[in-house]
Amino acid sequence: MPKENEDVMRVCWACKxxxxxxxxLGLCPKCVNRYGSPVAGVLLFxxxxxxxxxxxNGGKIIKAAVDIAKNIKP
Numbered sequence: 001m002p003k004e005n006e007d008v009m010r011v012c013w014a015c016k017x018x019x020x021x022x023x024x025l026g027l028c029p030k031c032v033n034r035y036g037s038p039v040a041g042v043l044l045f046x047x048x049x050x051x052x053x054x055x056x057n058g059g060k061i062i063k064a065a066v067d068i069a070k071n072i073k074p
Contacts, residue, residue, distance in 0.1 A: 012026065013026045015031055
């Protein structure tokens with residue numbers, strides 16, 4: 001078990017290489033490039049679907065938000 005002051009060796013979860021820099025995702029730069037593009041594509045697709053639903057049901061969403069705000073205020 002590592003001591004408090006001793007750095008813990010971090011490893012890329014995809015390729016198991018030792019990470020030299022601090023990585024928020026736990027991936028080495030090579031794996032970020034490999035997996036980053038498909039994830040970004042899926043996120044953009046999801047944002048597109050969410051935007052479409054907001055555009056289609058925007059009036060209902062605003063009306064519901066106003067009703068909730070009226071019920072919260074005494």
